[in-house]
Amino acid sequence: MQAIKRISQLKEEIRRLRKEKGDGTVGFVPTMGYLHEGHLSLLAAAKKETDIVVMSIFVNPLQFGPNEDFEKYPRDHERDLKMAEAAGADIVFLPETSEMYPRPIKTTVSVAEVTERLCGASRPGHFDGVATVVTKLFNIVQPDKAFFGMKDAQQVAVIRRMVDDLNMNVTIVPCPTLREEDGLAMSSRNVYLSPEERKQALVLSQSLRLAEALIRERSASPDEVRRRVEEHIRTAQLADIDYVELLSYPELAPVQPGQMPPSVIIALAVKFGKTRLIDNLIIEMGNSHV
Incomplete structure (x- = not known):
């Protein structure tokens, strides 16, 4: 080399x-x-x-x-x-x-x-x-x-x-995104996290799984998905939410109530102390209504 x-x-x-x-x-x-x-x-x-x-x-x-x-x-x-x-x-x-x-x-x-x-x-x-x-x-x-x-x-x-x-x-x-065994997305910035911040950051992958379940069950509107995800992230006391978004992918356009595009992304950016972490999940829906 x-x-x-x-x-x-x-x-x-x-x-x-x-x-x-x-x-x-x-x-x-x-x-x-x-x-x-x-x-x-x-x-x-x-x-x-x-x-x-x-x-x-x-x-x-x-x-x-x-x-x-x-x-x-x-x-x-x-x-x-x-x-x-x-x-x-x-x-x-x-x-x-x-x-x-x-x-x-x-x-x-x-x-x-x-x-x-x-x-x-x-x-x-x-x-x-x-x-x-x-x-x-x-x-x-x-x-x-x-x-x-x-x-x-x-x-x-x-x-x-x-x-x-x-x-x-x-x-x-x-x-594909590679993750640690506990679900945290691998990132060069993970080294900034204190042990407690690292532990609480697991809320990100947990929140993505929650969002996927809600979307696939057709049990919540886009606004409700965002609200539920934000509520779950806030259970981690050190989490400071920058954004939680549900958008079409790859256009990154807002998802309209009552309609899910063929591919959607639930995307997060959250600070733990001074460290800003991002994570996302892309969900293939086909043409479907919610």
């Missing part, structure tokens, strides 16, 4: 490997590092479906707001490189901020509508930063397939829409 910091060197090495493997396909896993089993599952999917596996580790300043955790975001490149190599990555790209943004950036990518709810509403500018850095990375790596975890289902929806709208030559491969 190679660890590469320069864009020019990365491009040259990908060209060499493609030629060596007879026009081999490239699978790309963009991350912000501090890897966990969820990231490694993306590498495994890329290794299964493509010939050359590239992972990027870059904490992108464009997607952090002024009061967010950019400086404190967990970083451990030595640990990450060992995990990526063991998982079968061919290249890990670890650029410095100055390599990705050598001068103040004047060109950004913005996706409308699907960015306006959920994290887009509570983190203004976040998805412009995501779309811009992913576009840059796609242009640098030129992957055939890119692999993203569904824990951030809104991010997947935004990137898929961007790729479709701009006719980018890459296939987006969504991969």
Whole structure:
């Protein structure tokens, strides 16, 4: 495995490997590092479906707001490189901020509508930063397939829409959320949680299961589902709700009373102390009334 910091060197090495493997396909896993089993599952999917596996580790300043955790975001490149190599990555790209943004950036990518709810509403500018850095990375790596975890289902929806709208030559491969044995969605931010916060955070996956039961039983309106989920989350004393939403997926449009779209997402963002966690569940409904 190679660890590469320069864009020019990365491009040259990908060209060499493609030629060596007879026009081999490239699978790309963009991350912000501090890897966990969820990231490694993306590498495994890329290794299964493509010939050359590239992972990027870059904490992108464009997607952090002024009061967010950019400086404190967990970083451990030595640990990450060992995990990526063991998982079968061919290249890990670890650029410095100055390599990705050598001068103040004047060109950004913005996706409308699907960015306006959920994290887009509570983190203004976040998805412009995501779309811009992913576009840059796609242009640098030129992957055939890119692999993203569904824990951030809104991010997947935004990137898929961007790729479709701009006719980018890459296939987006969504991969399932990986969870700890007790149900907590794997996240690099989980290391911030105190033992008691970690225990109370289990209310998130419990709330998703409650929402799914209510939706499948046709026993509650969309507003009632949200209310019941919020009530359950508040049983955890340390939970501070940012949002609970029930929307169509991938459009992320509000669900109208009396009608469930073919695919719906129940999405949560909740703070435990200073740590903001997200989780979601996508439920395939078919065409059905409630």
